[in-house]
Amino acid sequence: MSQPIPNPGLGTFRLTGDTLRHAVTTALKLGYRHIDTAQFYGNEAEVGSAIEASSVPRNEIFLTTKVWWDRLDPVSLKASVEESLSKLGTGYVDLLLIHWPSPDDEVPMRDYLTALKEVKDAGKARHIGVSNFTKAYIDQAVDILGKGEILTNQIEVHPFLQNRELIAHCERHGIIPTAFMPLAVGKVLEDxxxxxxxxxxxxxPAQVAIAWLNQLGIPTFPSSTKEQNLKSNLEALKLELSQEDMDAIAKLDRGERVASPDFAPKWDQ
Structure with missing residues (x-):
């Protein structure tokens, strides 16, 4: 089965204004076909305008956005999706994610996942998924929506936080793990x-980290603004690491998590 999520994508966290527009424009020109944004990033309108200005047809671009945790009650969730689509200048996204589970389960998961599925059924998202979900949350989500409904769990994965148990758990449920912060905010460059x-x-080293994820079957979307780095990240997919290389990288796991805000769930590791 072909991978439904184009790899690599372009992450847009912390990118805004002309810097963001240039990154999206350059990435699309180079052949990227996956752009990852979120309500929380505050840049959906700029992402949308860059896609609109590019020569790549919308239907060839895999566009992801995410619902922030303060918009999870069903009425607010659906309103927030309408706002996102308006900012992005599109009638649908290819992937709509719950960015974080509701802190302390303030909004019941059944409520917000049911609303997410209703958004998909209305044609406003081609696929739905989750982000920052633990094994227990994944089990709960699959119980609610059934197997095959959740495309991905977008989680932090890099050589220093390999999240193997959670990845295997997602795969057992038929859920594709996707990796954010694959370069550990630049730390891979110094290893x-x-x-x-x-x-x-x-x-x-950045190419090695991306190639490692690719060989594990995990799509990723590093953030980059320079054409040279965007090109380099694409070329990383041609890199073939040996088993010896993969084993050496496996030993780098030290459970070093970068993204762990105070509203995060209780992590598996």
Whole structure:
């Protein structure tokens, strides 16, 4: 079965204004076909205008956005999706995610996942999924919506937080894990093991991290603003790491989590 989520994508967290528009325009020109945004990023309108201005037809772009945790009650969720679509200048997104589970389960999961599915049934999202869900939350979500409804769980994965148990748990449920912060906010660039593997392949450590995820079957969407880096991230998919390389990277896992706000769920690791 072909991978429904184009890899790599362009992450847009913390990108705004002309910097964002340039990144989206350049990425699409280079061949990227997956753009990841969110209500919380405050840049949906700019993402939409950059897509509109590009020569790539909308139906060739896989566009993801996410509902923030303060909009999870069903009425607010549906209103927020309308706002997102208006800002993005599109009638639908390809993937609509719950960005974080409701803190302390203030809004029952059944309520917000049912509303999410209703948005999809109305044709406003081609696929739906979740983000930052733990194993227990994934089990609950599958119980609510049934198997095959949740496309992905978007989670933090990089060589220093490999999240193996959660990834395997998602895969057992037929859910594709997707990785945010694949470069651990630049920390992969300083790691001696990754530098040594990169040197062996005539590559750079960022490419090694992306290639590692690719070989694990995990789509990702690093954020980048420079054309050289955007190109480099695409070329990383051609890199073939040896089993020895993969084993060396496996040893880098130290449970180092970057994204853990005070409203996060109780993590599996």
């Amino acid at each position: 001696e093991t990754l530098k040594a593997i990169a040197e062996k392949h005539g590559a750079n």
